[in-house]
Amino acid sequence: MKKLFYLLIVLNFCFASEFDYKLKPIKLSDNSYYFYGKEEYFSNKNGGNIANTAFIVTPKSVIVLDTGSSYLYGKQVIEQIKKITNKPIKYVINTHHHPDHFLGNNAFKDATILSTEFTAEEIKTNGDLYIQNLVNLIQEPMNNTKVKNVNKFLTKKIISFDGYKLHFYYLNGHTQDDVVIFDENTKILYISDLIFNHRALATPHSNINKWIETLKKAQNIDYKICVPGHGVAFKDKKPFIENIKYLQFLNDRLEYGLKNGLDIYEILEMEVPADIKSFSMFDEEFERSIINLYNKRESIANKKLY
Ligand SMILES: [Zn+2]
Secondary structure, three states: OHHHHHHHHHHHHHOOOOOOOOOOOEEEEOOEEEEOOOOOOOOOOOOOOOOOEEEEEOOOOEEEEOOOOOHHHHHHHHHHHHHHOOOOEEEEEOOOOOHHHOOOHHHOOOOEEEEOHHHHHHHHHHHHHHHHHHHHHHOHHHOOOOOOOOOEEOOOOEEEEOOEEEEEEEEOOOOOOEEEEEEOOOOEEEEEEEEEOOEOOOOOOOOHHHHHHHHHHHOOOOOOEEEEEEOOOEOOOHHHHHHHHHHHHHHHHHHHHHHOOOOHHHHHHOOOOHHHHOOEOHHHHHHHHHHHHHHHHHHHHHHHHO
């Protein structure tokens, strides 16, 4: 009996199942899909599945937009794509340098990985550090995640992928380089992390004023569906208006705080309008934003003084 018990333990160890992201592609048009990432912070429970990933099936190949936080996530994205088409996944685009958008790259062994030169450099420089941090937060779902570097830079406005043309906008605000892709064929706009649809905005590498400017321009693109980096895809302009309002609120609160000599905690204690507070993940992201932006602005203000 004891032997059987140990055998069962050994067998259980050998066949320990890998983390299941339970991915389901959401159909946007005949050839376009996205996987919705949870509106949560990185955890062992969600395996780091916190950002959206999209893919376009073209007549000759598949283009994947962003690859999630881990090798395993990327692998499971591939498994889901294979259920829809047997065309080769030839292209992967990393919209910007945040780890929830590129750490699945190494699952895409045969694909050309594309991003801007700045994003490529950030991935190369900080990729391993991001992995270390996420291994602490997510643990085993991060197994086998390695940095897979970009091998082609995006520079052109219109790029043909085996004859399937996509329009590229090189914007900024969320990071220094945010790639936005418009598919004229389907009128789907992939806006990357420039929009968080009713999810509190992440601002660790942001320029708030530039971000507002960018959104004011990008909202004029004539899309039928817009796929954000976080939150659900949408058809109207409401998320643009809401995000501009959220960013403006961040700006105003910081300016008020600095002008009136408030410290970070006093700013965080101030009343927040209900529509802003209703964004998912508001408490954690707002605190993160205020701490980070307050320190940045204070150091700029000090530099001006001396
Ligand atoms: Zn981001």
